[in-house]
Ligand code: HEM
């Protein structure tokens with residue numbers, strides 16, 4: 001969160017995560033190299049540089065597929081949430097592996113002429129009109145630039161300075177990078193090797209990433225659809241409209257739940273110590289779904305990276321200073337009612353007490 005600048009905010013969980021990522025990459029590269037050496041034995045031997053390029057290229061592409069699957073998988077199954085927690089380190093690792101692949105490729109294919117390797121990369125093939133001879137490396141360059149932008153702005157410092165919406169939009173470019181890389185791999189490797197295995201693996205990756213996104217999106221859409229048919233009643237004060245959003249029994253103690261009213265943004269409800277509170281569902285960090293979080297140490301705790309807010313006023317506990325919008329809420333019998341007009345971030349709202357005999 002926002003107290004003081006720390007280059008990398010490591011903790012035990014992140015160290016284990018990072019050790020698994022580095023170990024996984026090392027094992028992948030080692031196995032790829034060993035199997036490659038056996039498969040490409042003389043007389044079909046290929047150079048170590050080409051083998052390294054392939055090991056690093058496929059490793060980076062695989063990592064990117066995993067990164068893109070983590071988001072929807074965490075929405076579909078809460079057990080995947082710990083993977084989401086440190087996804088940015090996985091992104092930086094992907095960039096570094098892809099960079100190593102690109103450096104070897106540029107050095108090997110463009111490093112021995114009398115023009116600079118980068119000029120040679122950009123000018124040696126200009127067959128943009130031909131599918132079979134398309135300069136597929138350029139697609140890799142563009143994707144690498146996007147991965148670089150994302151890795152360079154991955155620190156919370158940039159999130160804070162760019163603002164969550166702009167940062168999020170920038171990081172959505174990952175889908176553009178993915179599209180470019182699918183074309184890079186398809187046009188490049190299939191052009192040179194025409195291996196049915198790589199084609200099948202790339203196809204399997206694209207199908208897995210797209211179906212997980214479709215299933216998770218459909219589930220969210222259905223969830224919203226279920227919640228929009230709420231009855232309304234007028235409030236006791238001018239301008240107040242109370243909307244019935246369900247029963248107190250729909251929310252477990254110390255847990256959150258999400259509702260959508262009409263076309264409004266999602267609202268998160270929390271039940272703690274026999275009271276109901278309501279805040280925006282959007283975490284101030286990276287827009288994580290607060291309603292899928294729980295109450296820890298008396299604070300709403302985001303399921304993605306653990307940022308916390310007090311249920312009564314949407315403010316992060318000191319020394320942190322983040323604030324989120326709150327909503328007026330009341331309990332009538334067993335029913336929870338919300339005034340759907342969001343209050344300015346950090347506004348204190350008296351939590352609605354559930355009557356003793358109804359708790
Ligand atoms: C400056 C940027 C890049 C250049 C110049 C470049 C160049 C190349 C070349 C020359 C090949 C064919 C290698 C062979 O002879 O088999 C290739 C293949 C490939 N590249 Fe890239 N690439 C770049 C960026 C990337 C990035 C960012 C990724 C993934 C994140 C990537 C993933 C792959 C994969 C999976 C293959 C197919 C397997 C292979 O042959 O290594 N490349 N690239």
Ligand code: FES
Pocket residue numbers: 283284285286287288289302303304305306307
């Ligand atoms: S999105 Fe990161 S903590 Fe909420």
